[in-house]
Amino acid sequence: MTMVRPNKTGQADPVVPEDVDRRYTLAVEMLGGALARLAAGYESDPAERQDLVQDIHLQVWCSLKSFDGRCSLRIWVYRGAHNVAADHVGRARRRKSLTSLDQSVAEIPADPAPSPEMEVSDKLALAQIHAMLRRLQPVDRQVMILYLEDESAATIAEVSGLSAGAVATRISRIKRLLAGQLDLEATR
Numbered sequence: 666m667t668m669v670r671p672n673k674t675g676q677a678d679p680v681v682p683e684d685v686d687r688r689y690t691l692a693v694e695m696l697g698g699a700l701a702r703l704a705a706g707y708e709s710d711p712a713e714r715q716d717l718v719q720d721i722h723l724q725v726w727c728s729l730k731s732f733d734g735r736c737s738l739r740i741w742v743y744r745g746a747h748n749v750a751a752d753h754v755g756r757a758r759r760r761k762s763l764t765s766l767d768q769s770v771a772e773i774p775a776d777p778a779p780s781p782e783m784e785v786s787d788k789l790a791l792a793q794i795h796a797m798l799r800r801l802q803p804v805d806r807q808v809m810i811l812y813l814e815d816e817s818a819a820t821i822a823e824v825s826g827l828s829a830g831a832v833a834t835r836i837s838r839i840k841r842l843l844a845g846q847l848d849l850e851a852t853r
Contacts, residue, residue: 688729692742699814700746706798706810707750717753721746743824747807797843808835
């Protein structure tokens with residue numbers, strides 16, 4: 666059983682163990698799926714995405730040695746993950762010029778017995794959303810990925826360094842922008 670304590674945003678945070686391996690295990694239990702989805706928001710190529718996920722996990726594990734509890738473990742992990750992802754994008758841009766972000770379809774787990782048409786439609790919609798996210802500026806991408814992970818504006822603000830009001834404004838503006846892009850692509 667994991668002990669919890671309230672954080673600055675009023676959510677319950679687990680009590681973070683002193684042992685780095687236990688901290689890492691707790692972080693992965695809390696955010697493992699979110700880290701994989703975060704990587705998908707930054708990287709379209711499946712092999713590169715897997716490398717990014719591994720880099721994120723390595724950085725999380727290494728950084729937990731210096732975790733001092735001034736912020737929640739969730740915030741610490743998200744900050745590190747977004748920094749690794751941003752570095753990954755920067756290295757990729759320097760390595761090669763960007764090709765079309767729509768070239769590969771993101772992998773998504775299948776629902777129990779969906780129709781083949783629904784499966785294809787879902788994959789295409791998710792690929793389209795990931796492609797749109799990858800076109801955003803890094804801070805906007807970070808905000809939207811955390812928003813899609815259902816993080817609060819206060820948590821997103823703490824991770825991104827923006828104010829909660831700026832986060833809410835960005836989310837609203839980006840949602841309108843993405844909705845407009847979806848409408849445009851649907852009419853093509």
